[in-house]
Amino acid sequence: MFFEISLYLSLVIFASGVVYKASGWFRHDFVDGAHHASPGFRFNKALRGIVGSVCSLKLFILLKVLLLEVLFQTRTMKEDRFRWVMHLLISGGFTVLLLMHALGNIVTIHLFSEYYSSINPFLCIRDLMGILVLLGLIMAAYRRIILKKRYVKTRAVDYYALGILGLILISGFFLEGTKITSRTAYVQMIEDYASTDDEQELTALESFWVEDYGLVSPEVSPPFQKEILTLGKEVHEDNCAGCHSSPQWAFAGYTVAKLTGPFAISLDRFKVTTALWYIHILASFFALAYLPFSKMFHIIASPLSLLTNAVMVPERSHPASILTRQILEMDACTHCGTCSFHCSTAIASKTLGNVNILPSERMIAIKGLAAGNQLTEIDVRAIQEGIYLCTNCDRCTVVCPVGINLRELWFNVREFFIQKGYPEPLALSPYSFYRGLNRNKISSEDYSKPLESARAAISGKYEIRKDKVFDLTDGNAEYREALSRSSTEKSFSYCFACENCTTVCPVVGNYENPQEILGLLPHQIMRSVGLGIKDLTLGSRMLWDCVTCYQCQEHCPQGVHVTDILYELKNQAVKNTPVPTTSSIPATRVAGSTKGAS
Amino acid sequence: MRFALFLGCNIPARLQDYDLSSRAVLGRLGVDLTDIREFNCCGYPIRNFDFKAFLLSSARNIALANRHHLDMLVLCKCCYGSLKKADDVLRNDMSLREEINRILSEEGLKFEGNSEIKHLLSVMYHDIGIKKIKENITRPYSDLKIAVHYGCHALRPSPIVQFDDPVAPSLFDSLVEVTGAESIFWSTKLECCGAPLLGINDELSRDLTIRKLSDGRKSGADYLCTACPYCQMQFETVQKSKDVQDVGILTPSPVLFPQLLGLAMGISNGRLGIQTDQHGSNAIEAFLT
Numbered sequence: 039m040f041f042e043i044s045l046y047l048s049l050v051i052f053a054s055g056v057v058y059k060a061s062g063w064f065r066h067d068f069v070d071g072a073h074h075a076s077p078g079f080r081f082n083k084a085l086r087g088i089v090g091s092v093c094s095l096k097l098f099i100l101l102k103v104l105l106l107e108v109l110f111q112t113r114t115m116k117e118d119r120f121r122w123v124m125h126l127l128i129s130g131g132f133t134v135l136l137l138m139h140a141l142g143n144i145v146t147i148h149l150f151s152e153y154y155s156s157i158n159p160f161l162c163i164r165d166l167m168g169i170l171v172l173l174g175l176i177m178a179a180y181r182r183i184i185l186k187k188r189y190v191k192t193r194a195v196d197y198y199a200l201g202i203l204g205l206i207l208i209s210g211f212f213l214e215g216t217k218i219t220s221r222t223a224y225v226q227m228i229e230d231y232a233s234t235d236d237e238q239e240l241t242a243l244e245s246f247w248v249e250d251y252g253l254v255s256p257e258v259s260p261p262f263q264k265e266i267l268t269l270g271k272e273v274h275e276d277n278c279a280g281c282h283s284s285p286q287w288a289f290a291g292y293t294v295a296k297l298t299g300p301f302a303i304s305l306d307r308f309k310v311t312t313a314l315w316y317i318h319i320l321a322s323f324f325a326l327a328y329l330p331f332s333k334m335f336h337i338i339a340s341p342l343s344l345l346t347n348a349v350m351v352p353e354r355s356h357p358a359s360i361l362t363r364q365i366l367e368m369d370a371c372t373h374c375g376t377c378s379f380h381c382s383t384a385i386a387s388k389t390l391g392n393v394n395i396l397p398s399e400r401m402i403a404i405k406g407l408a409a410g411n412q413l414t415e416i417d418v419r420a421i422q423e424g425i426y427l428c429t430n431c432d433r434c435t436v437v438c439p440v441g442i443n444l445r446e447l448w449f450n451v452r453e454f455f456i457q458k459g460y461p462e463p464l465a466l467s468p469y470s471f472y473r474g475l476n477r478n479k480i481s482s483e484d485y486s487k488p489l490e491s492a493r494a495a496i497s498g499k500y501e502i503r504k505d506k507v508f509d510l511t512d513g514n515a516e517y518r519e520a521l522s523r524s525s526t527e528k529s530f531s532y533c534f535a536c537e538n539c540t541t542v543c544p545v546v547g548n549y550e551n552p553q554e555i556l557g558l559l560p561h562q563i564m565r566s567v568g569l570g571i572k573d574l575t576l577g578s579r580m581l582w583d584c585v586t587c588y589q590c591q592e593h594c595p596q597g598v599h600v601t602d603i604l605y606e607l608k609n610q611a612v613k614n615t616p617v618p619t620t621s622s623i624p625a626t627r628v629a630g631s632t633k634g635a636s
Numbered sequence: 637m638r639f640a641l642f643l644g645c646n647i648p649a650r651l652q653d654y655d656l657s658s659r660a661v662l663g664r665l666g667v668d669l670t671d672i673r674e675f676n677c678c679g680y681p682i683r684n685f686d687f688k689a690f691l692l693s694s695a696r697n698i699a700l701a702n703r704h705h706l707d708m709l710v711l712c713k714c715c716y717g718s719l720k721k722a723d724d725v726l727r728n729d730m731s732l733r734e735e736i737n738r739i740l741s742e743e744g745l746k747f748e749g750n751s752e753i754k755h756l757l758s759v760m761y762h763d764i765g766i767k768k769i770k771e772n773i774t775r776p777y778s779d780l781k782i783a784v785h786y787g788c789h790a791l792r793p794s795p796i797v798q799f800d801d802p803v804a805p806s807l808f809d810s811l812v813e814v815t816g817a818e819s820i821f822w823s824t825k826l827e828c829c830g831a832p833l834l835g836i837n838d839e840l841s842r843d844l845t846i847r848k849l850s851d852g853r854k855s856g857a858d859y860l861c862t863a864c865p866y867c868q869m870q871f872e873t874v875q876k877s878k879d880v881q882d883v884g885i886l887t888p889s890p891v892l893f894p895q896l897l898g899l900a901m902g903i904s905n906g907r908l909g910i911q912t913d914q915h916g917s918n919a920i921e922a923f924l925t
Binding site for chain 2: 188380381382383384385386388389390427429430431432433463464465466467468469470471472473474475477489544545548582583585586587588589591592599601602605606608609612
């Protein structure tokens, strides 16, 4: 009764969880309200896409991907053999256990009429699979806790997955082991199945089971007389052997039985077998019920990600369908860390201390955002910075074992952030090159907005006004001093304002009225640095229109490191960008809201 | 002769032809390449944001090459300039080197300043040599006028990059002329391509590119030869943009140096990554003898 109730309860939670999570693929988003498509519309689009793919030649692609990438996990194999073996052990072993052991009376019995969990080969296969899964789990724990590959972070979600699987496995082995030794279990079986009530025969049977079947009994103890064992064996063959292979075949459980043998009588008295049964069953049911909410949900989402990405052509897909796929991909992520391991910019997280530079960690943050979680100002800034520091090298997309189109995801999420988030000074660096190449994917109004807001945020803090009187006292000395700390950059003091730098600058040369557009010209910036006027140096637009071609530096007769100084000033301006006000956070987002039509 | 090939971020993602053609040409010229998968961004873009993050990014690459006891062969000029800058800083500033090495030591890496950083063109000119390249030319060009685009971060700042004479460079011209093509004089030869501002100030970026394209056309160039992914992509992008096509600056098209050289060495289109349907590059074959 307990078993049935908890089974059905966990099944109900599991099923509603899957429906709830899957509905999120159509409800959640990270796009602007204006471009918003209703969940119904997105569901419809997705359904048509699925039907369209399955009823076309694409079906063969799907079958190929299902076989190679889903079942054999070839993408993982290509990147990391260790992880591939580990994952196959866990996924393969657990699948067999699920079908043959957990669902034995539903699945296996229909395939093999002679199925009985305690006879061979089923008895032996169960233990073998259990050991394979355990081996995989040990490899996983080794990889996460001891090996600690660079940038692979382990979070609570990962420990949970390892922990719950480990608990199911270990409790299973111990349950099996203590059951072998348990006299209570033995007596129960005699009551249920024995066709004799002859005292002598039963004693002989019990002796035989103690001798050969690992039973530990306070009633009989070895050494036994040969005749008793012979009689016991006869009784055994008449009553038990039909559905009981030798427990040595359950090698893992039998090992546990031998190890716990000395305490078997106490264990039996305290009903440890029963307790272990509850632990094993409850852990399994809990894992089942919680699966849609844990990272184990990737069992469902990752194959879907691999399959959709194999047949979906972004250029010919509706934006709403791409969005649906992207939300699905977030659930497909297993937080394995392969993307971060290969990330071109990951190294920057070491000096900048922003974990969102790592794609695997950013993914978790973005998942929260799409689900409508409220992010703090600090979170938003950190994610935005992390995502802007991406060089778009595509490596993460190439290596992702579950085939997530990360290139596209980062592009869209970055766009969301710079439109809705804080003014992003990094938008004024070559990190924007890729965005420039993809200008046609963004409306012209949206394209220039973040660039203008970044410029405004910086110049808003530093004023350049012709009528402003600048103070040349102590504060400036401090600023000048700070600049001089950098060995090459302090060369500004050699500047005698010959204007060579400005004359050779191709940016200055591009304008009829350069000063009006650029603020200060290169030689003026050098002089302002010399005078320590922070506002003039950091507020000039020239800094952000510099192409870093080094003509100025090359042609300076005084050896002033003009371009290097401009770099240094950019660093300072970015660091000092004003802290945003709450009004500009995408806090309210389109959190799960469903307003707006297609 | 073996080098660690440094591709950077743009080439594998957006300009695979440059990778492909460089390997084909270098292979033919007897240069072996080692791919180090652990290489990361050279630090070029992050230099605008944080100098130490830039140094660390660059230094890690140099340290990786050093671990393999190899010099680096760099295809991108922005990568080249950045790696050279970081190398120079870390060779001279011991306290910074110590700080960077402390972080690198977590991975068992160390910047020691033992690996040289060379651009593809320097390796061609100095390590392989004009003579050897000449021996490998099987189908020289005739009547082909090339405007060589040097690229800022290879030339300047000259004390750091030490690529060629920053005012009157000739290395790239010699390499182009060995293919039988003529390297023409054009006044904006040493100017910026405009790429650093793409995505930041597109108008200014485009103006700089158009100035170069117009100058190349006025000077009679058939093609504009590059050896940097940023420059190549910038010329391609601007030339493809609709308003430029309307103005009609369709020539000179940009061509990557290893593709130009590879064709003259008799290497097939496919191995050089030249698509026959692509506008521009395939037509260059018409100049082969």
